[in-house]
Amino acid sequence: MASAQLTDKELVSELKRLGYTPGPVTESTRPVYLKKLKKLWEEQPQPRGSSSCWLGNTIQSCIIKICLVPSNAICQLTFLSFSVVLHPFGPEFDLHYDVKDRDLILNLLLSLHEHLANVAGEHDCGDLKNSLNRSVSFMSVYLSIYLSIYPITLCVPFSCSLGVCWFLGRLIGADPAQPIEDVSEISRLESIHPRMSFFCRLRRAFFTVIHRVLFVLAGIGVVLGLVYYMKYRWRKEEEETRQMYDMVERIIDVMRSHNEACQENKDLQRYLPIPHVRDSLVQPQDRKKMKKVWDRAVAFLSANESRIRTETQRIGGADFMVWRWLQPSVSPDKMSSMPSKVWQGQAFPLDRRNSPPNSLTPCLKIRNMFDPVMEVGENWHLAIQEAILEKCSDNDGIVHIAVDKNSREGCVYVKCLSAEHSGKAFKALHGSWFDGKLVTVKYLRLDRYHQRFPQALGCNTPLKPSSSCMNSMSRLNQRSSTSSSLGFS
Amino acid sequence: MGEKSVMALAGIGEVLGKRLEEKGFDKAYVVLGQFLVLRKDEELFREWLKDTCGANTKQQGDCYSCLREWCDSFL
8 A cells, every 4th residue: 555644643633624623543543533534525615725625526526427437338537528648657657557547547637737737826926925825735635635536546556656746746845945755755746837827927027027127227327327426536536636736836826926025025034834825825715615625735745846845933933834935036037037927018009000090890809818838727718818808907898708729829809899999908908918928919800700709799798807906917017016117118 | 330341331232242342342441442532522433333343323322322421420
């Protein structure tokens, strides 16, 4: 007889499950309890997903069919209204059982397989909470077979062969991780081809696709975010470095001019306290913002600038870090020191020989204001514009200035409100020295100007220099205030 | 009950008694034991009786009542 009989424990648990509390299962009480179990199963209301009852019913109907057929005649089993001819069990199976048994077995297996698939499919589609629902208790299957086909002994050996069970699906033992060695270890059967409704499959496919697409998008998003962040950081770094160099240059200028002032005025100390320099260069509202830039500039200077030395001096009783300008000036003549973006006077008086008698158009082209090769930084064109505005500060008729950064001649284009204003500007600019270069001006045709600069068509407001300190005019103002007359007048 | 034979039980005559003895239930108290193991369940005990010695309904009922009353009185 088969080894996989219902153990006492299983019998007891089955009975308990059906609501009956049994006593001990002994040799003598066992048959009685089995009968009781069978009766309870039959009495049970048919729940939808219960595998055991279903199987019991189909097998029972199969049995009933068999019994109805006269036992003497050769009975053709018409269980599922077709007979299964193909099976994976090999020729020994055919030899071992005769036709009707074979059909019974195969049909049984087929229905069991389908049922398992349905159970698995239902579980996968519906609630995924209890993973135990996916599989069917082997015992309940066996029970139903055993109890229903009790009189027929053939089903017992077949149902207990491991090969058959493999055909049905996945075998799960008591410990889900271990493989099954023997039939007695099987505790549950699970289908590996779950059968899900079309709608359910559609839904699952849809969700899978959506999830994959989302993952891909998320990956792309992360990569893009990284790229943008790197770009942003890089840009910020560049900006800060540029600001630092700008600050360094301004500090050098201040030191140099202070040095020159010291040349004249021997009472001044030759060094400048660093905080004082900072406070003079950086506006109060910017000090906090520029702190990092300032510190970098200070570090740069102490490491890389040889003409400025950092010392500690005692000023007014407190210790200060100071800078001292070390480079001796080449000559006491301040005119030979490098000019930087300042107007330096008129080269020749304007008369009829070198300028048109009356102003022709409101547009001017100013040449030789700068050398594009020598210019460094981002905003030197603003300094040029400022210089022009400051030179023509009395003339509030300039509405548009454009610095042509790429022109080798250093051209700047200016548009004024009227010909009269441009004439005044002409007189102020033509023939002046700026930054060591001689500036020349000529008139341009208005329509050509508008062709070149269409944005000037709408400009009507006069432009003013942005700061009132008039840096580019400092030389001229200085010279006019002192009585010394040097150089080029 | 003591050592009374199984035929002392109500409903169990010679034939049934012999069958029971063959199965190993030679004394009344053994059958009582079986009755108690079946938790004094009427249906199960009847079933068991029928399977073991082929008792008919009347015999089953008599035996069951007999044992139940004994238990009610003495247990």
